[in-house]
Amino acid sequence: MSDQQSGEAVVRCDGVSKVFQEGPRDVRVLDNVSLSIARGEQLAIVGRSGSGKSTLLQILGGLDKPTEGDVHVCGRSMYALGASERGRLRNEAIGFIYQFHHLLPEFTALENVAMPLLIRKAGKAEASAAAAKVLERVGLGHRLEHKPGELSGGERQRTAIARAMVTEPACVLADEPTGNLDRHTAEDVFTLLRELNRDFGTSLVVVTHDMELAGRMDHTVTIDDGRLVLSGAASASA
Numbered sequence: 001m002s003d004q005q006s007g008e009a010v011v012r013c014d015g016v017s018k019v020f021q022e023g024p025r026d027v028r029v030l031d032n033v034s035l036s037i038a039r040g041e042q043l044a045i046v047g048r049s050g051s052g053k054s055t056l057l058q059i060l061g062g063l064d065k066p067t068e069g070d071v072h073v074c075g076r077s078m079y080a081l082g083a084s085e086r087g088r089l090r091n092e093a094i095g096f097i098y099q100f101h102h103l104l105p106e107f108t109a110l111e112n113v114a115m116p117l118l119i120r121k122a123g124k125a126e127a128s129a130a131a132a133k134v135l136e137r138v139g140l141g142h143r144l145e146h147k148p149g150e151l152s153g154g155e156r157q158r159t160a161i162a163r164a165m166v167t168e169p170a171c172v173l174a175d176e177p178t179g180n181l182d183r184h185t186a187e188d189v190f191t192l193l194r195e196l197n198r199d200f201g202t203s204l205v206v207v208t209h210d211m212e213l214a215g216r217m218d219h220t221v222t223i224d225d226g227r228l229v230l231s232g233a234a235s236a237s238a
Helices: 053-060 083-093 109-119 124-137 153-165 183-200
Strands: 011-022 025-037 042-046 068-073 094-097 171-175 203-207 219-224 227-230
Touching (some): 025 219, 025 227, 053 171, 053 203, 109 124, 109 153, 124 153, 153 183, 171 183, 183 203
Parallel strands (some): 042 203, 171 203
Antiparallel strands (some): 219 227
């Protein structure tokens, strides 16, 4: 991706490879991937199942170490940091959304969304107020005290989006965020993600199998056998 929207990439990976061992053989899931994401940019990552898309997303977010290469988030080397510092950078700069919402079932929508702020030691009143504000923004102001089991699939995913956005991260990484939803609900959730991307100025990286949705993002790249292939108005190297 180009950095025309800002002078410096919010997230950048350089020469990232990932090798897993399966018995006696090495399986190269990612092969020398380099990619940069500008502030406010929308990027779709597509490719067939098993191509390395989700692995790349986890490495970009500091959840899985690359075998080779590095990731810089807001100018800081993610994998030069110790585990606690990496976790702090992840909490400050990255929001995550998954295909399955991963909400904590025993907590209300408000408590789930406030959790990332509480983890960074914000006061309970401050965290609750921020959570209520972003839940209102995603259309769930009337569902603050409902637990995940009392919400529809679309409402649970909106809650997960609110949780990702409550810290106002530099970048949101979304792994098949509409993959578990019906077409109409998926369309609503995808539209909401793009609206929040524009309103917050947060970069948005979405792994998806839905080529129609991917085609509406600023840029699209394809992962094929672990290598990056340009598929849209983008500049990246593999």
